[in-house]
Amino acid sequence: MPFGCLTLGQKKDYNNPSDVADKYDLGQIVKSEEFCEIFRAKDRNTLKMSTCKKFHKKDGRKVRKAAKNEIMILKMVKHHNILQLVDAFETKKEYFLFLELATGREVFDWILDQGYYSERDTSNVMRQVLEAVAYLHSLKIVHRNLKLENLVYFNRLKHSKIVISDFQLAKLEKGFIKDPCGTPEYLAPEVVGRQKYGRPVDCWAIGVIMYILLSGNPPFYDDADEDDDRDKNLS
Incomplete structure (x- = not known):
């Protein structure tokens, strides 16, 4: 299911984990946060780098809510001073969010x-x-x-x-x-x-x-x- 067609809350039409792996090469975990794990990712076709946030549904309602909420909000916004959402996938066990890669410091x-x-x-x-x-x-x-x-x-x-x-x-x-x-x-x-x-x-x-x-x-x-x-x- 492509990013633009992702429908949150839908229970019948999940992506397969292979859909993510076919499009992106995920590196090692860069950082673990309260809600998610953060990876560097490379688009296999364009070779463009991005940041991947992976949310595990098994970690509870709060994590699932955070993932769905971030996808919903970021699909609404487009501003040069806001880190943009590039792609998103939902499998039976996880949410994957692919964001622009910011290489500078906090x-x-x-x-x-x-x-x-x-x-x-x-x-x-x-x-x-x-x-x-x-x-x-x-x-x-x-x-x-x-x-x-x-x-x-x-x-x-x-x-x-x-x-x-x-x-x-x-x-x-x-x-x-x-x-x-x-x-x-x-x-x-x-x-x-x-x-x-x-x-x-x-x-x-x-x-x-x-x-x-x-x-x-x-x-x-x-x-x-x-x-x-x-x-x-x-x-």
């Missing part, structure tokens, strides 16, 4: 190494993030997990663009949203307070990102954060 890694950005570099990053988020909000999409780790340089060139990644928690705003999720350091007060919320929570997260870029430190910090190993992603 902005988070740059901060760890350099400490902070200059005002000029910060303004360049923020302009791109704001343009992408304004586009998402025009489609009534709330990202809900904007953070430094999800801002990536598209390549290693000096003037590489920034792209936003990780849309597993993104949500279409159909009235107010109730379920809290995200990363604690970036959460807006209404999410922390378990109140109804919408697109403005992304604007709060952007403010936190800008503060860290300029200062090298988060605006809100609790010493207790270092004393536990809890998962920092709410879901």
Whole structure:
């Protein structure tokens, strides 16, 4: 089943694992995350490289929901500062998402190494993030997990663009949203307070990102954060 015909929730027309293997050569696992495994992949026909995210259905409802949600959202968006979906497959046991390959570093890694950005570099990053988020909000999409780790340089060139990644928690705003999720350091007060919320929570997260870029430190910090190993992603 080609990407454009993928119908989520359909139980009768799955891809076979061989469909994925016939089109893509999957390399070794690059990273394992909470919901998925990440690979480098090469299109066997074009030889073009991409990033593959593999979700195992057996890992539970939360994982299946994250995979289906990311496919749905990314099929809606096309923006030069958003990592684009290239292809998607659903088998009986897995979801495969193939995304543009970003070869640059995470902005988070740059901060760890350099400490902070200059005002000029910060303004360049923020302009791109704001343009992408304004586009998402025009489609009534709330990202809900904007953070430094999800801002990536598209390549290693000096003037590489920034792209936003990780849309597993993104949500279409159909009235107010109730379920809290995200990363604690970036959460807006209404999410922390378990109140109804919408697109403005992304604007709060952007403010936190800008503060860290300029200062090298988060605006809100609790010493207790270092004393536990809890998962920092709410879901």
